[in-house]
């Protein structure tokens with residue numbers, strides 16, 4: 001799997017992801033962000049890793065697809081979002097456990113502003129890494145002479161979290177140190193899993209479109225045009 | 233002096249940390265009523281909360297404002313006569329992200345805001361087993377229990393946690409608030425909680441309402 005992942009986040013990326021009119025322009029806020037970016041670099045707190053595998057679709061029906069070895073994925077989203085997929089790519093990405101460990105340490109020590117800032121940088125980093133994962137999967141589809149659908153993640157509307165287990169297994173998460181709890185939560189926490197369909201004329205949707213149809217949209221603190229811009 | 237009050241509110245609301253601290257110090261040094269000064273801080277925090285809700289501010293601003301409040305509170309509280317502020321926590325809250333969910337930053341912010349507002353908070357962390365909530369309630373005897381969860385799946389864990397609290401005979405002594413994700417009145421009824429909150433400010437208001445100081 002690719003090792004040349006770059007997650008070069010800058011101070012401007014972060015500040016603009018929070019909205020251009022953010023008032024976190026106080027010298028302390030900015031200084032803290034710069035300090036955190038430097039510490040992430042020095043301490044290797046972000047260790048980006050991605051993995052994905054491609055499988056042929058053996059058969060499909062309303063709300064399910066079958067892959068080799070009789071493994072089946074179930075979701076009402078499949079028919080609508082991956083119509084006629086010939087292959088699917090199951091993928092997972094993570095920034096590793098070091099950053100979240102540091103966030104916990106700082107929270108426990110009462111250094112909460114630092115903890116929240118680092119956590120937000122971590123979230124932005126996974127979003128970015130997720131985009132890189134999607135790009136690699138798209139490139140793989142092109143190499144196979146097909147096009148790739150947009151990204152579906154278990155737990156999203158219409159794609160039950162119960163499908164996290166098979167997806168993580170198909171993506172061989174263990175190869176990059178990602179495993180899951182009994183309820184399908186990924187460890188390290190700053191990880192995301194995806195399913196993408198390959199075929200001809202696959203429907204594609206961007207992160208912005210995904211965001212637009214998310215049920216949590218109205219209340220989402222990340223629902224900022226700038227965030228979507230940065231994530232793109 | 234009234235102008236100073238307004239100025240202080242503005243400094244805090246506008247994230248002018250150094251100016252806010254300096255002005256608060258000056259006001260207290262020149263004999264300004266510390267209780268009144270804390271009132272200004274609360275007013276400023278409400279403005280910050282509104283700006284956050286409207287998307288003008290993001291999480292860091294909320295935290296920064298909280299830190300300013302804490303710093304100013306630390307200056308003002310020693311000047312308040314003992315009977316007006318007996319140094320006791322406003323109340324105890326046991327809180328955690330329910331079993332099966334790992335999204336915790338929302339809960340952490342709630343913890344922070346409750347602490348700033350004088351509550352003792354026992355934070356049980358993430359993916360908290362039901363039994364751990366029950367044990368912690370027995371140990372810490374909180375007035376309020378907060379259940380956080382961002383996944384739809386978390387609603388079942390919230391319901392089971394509330395049921396277990398009831399089965400342990402502890403439900404009548406506490407108020408349960410839920411938050412995170414898509415909580416609403418239906419989820420509140422489903423889980424058997426007393427109330428839901430959309431943000432950290434709601435959590436503080438609920439606790440203040442239930443545990444009057």
Ligand code: B12
Nearest residue numbers: 155185186192193216220338380383384411412429431432
């Ligand atoms: C950031 C985020 C992530 C990050 C970081 C997670 C982490 N632990 O650090 C990353 C990208 C890693 C992630 C991954 C995943 N996520 Co996620 N994530 C989010 C996102 C965008 C924001 C959540 C958040 O942290 N908000 C920040 C807080 C501070 O904001 P807030 O909600 O305003 O917080 C306030 C309230 O919640 C309230 N509050 C919170 N707790 C409490 C408690 C009480 C008592 C009260 C009164 C109030 C209260 O007060 C807070 C402060 O004001 C949400 C979308 C959303 N709109 O919520 C999805 C979301 C929660 N994630 C989701 C999913 C599915 C996942 C994944 C399973 C996807 C996947 N297949 O990979 C993974 C699982 C990760 C894992 N480890 O297993 C879904 C859940 C769907 C559902 N309804 O079940 C959501 C809704 C997105 C979506 N629609 O797809 N996620």
